[in-house]
Amino acid sequence: MITVGMVLTAAGLLVLAGIDPGWGVSQLLPGFLITGMGIARTTTPVTTATMGNVPPAHADTASGTLNASRMLGLSLGIAVMGAVVAAQWPGDLADSVDPKAFADGIAAGFQVNAAIALAAAVLAAVTIHDEPRQRRQRASSRSH
Incomplete structure (x- = not known):
């Protein structure tokens, strides 16, 4: 679920990377919805994966670390x-009011964040495994 969520997040960000100064809510909404669905699919499983692999005696520390990591x-x-x-912006940020330059900068930012989300999807796919479910399935198959 985490991998799928991060891929959806990246897809939504790539939709938003097509931003244009003339865009209104109807053009932004699909990207926001896809990104939101991706984040929603990721948040709870990350919490479950984290807290499910920590001994109960350390749950308070793990919870605090998880929340601090999210804020960071x-x-x-x-x-x-x-x-x-800012790197995409031509000239001085304070004196410029070029909507096209701003949209281009935001688009580049969405692309960078989409790349980060895809990297997170790969990392999740490679490193996170549902060990408790696999153990239950093995135990269930042995009892039959």
Whole structure:
């Protein structure tokens, strides 16, 4: 589920990377919906995978670390997006009001974030395994 969620997130970000200064809500909505569905498919399984693999005595520390990691990720994501937009911007950010340059910068930021989401999907596919379910299935098959 985490892999699928991250792929959906990347797909939604790539839809948003087509942004144009003339876009309104109807053009933005599909990208936002796809991205939101991806994030929704990812958040709970990440929490479950994390908390399900921690001894109960360490659940409080794991929970705090997970929440701190989420906040750090959000902060870094915003900083990366801002840096990409600024790098794409011609001239001085404070004096420019070029909507096309802004849209191009935002599009590049969405592309970078989509690449990060795809990398996360690959990482999840390679590293996260549902061991408890596999153990239950083996135990169930032995009892039959």
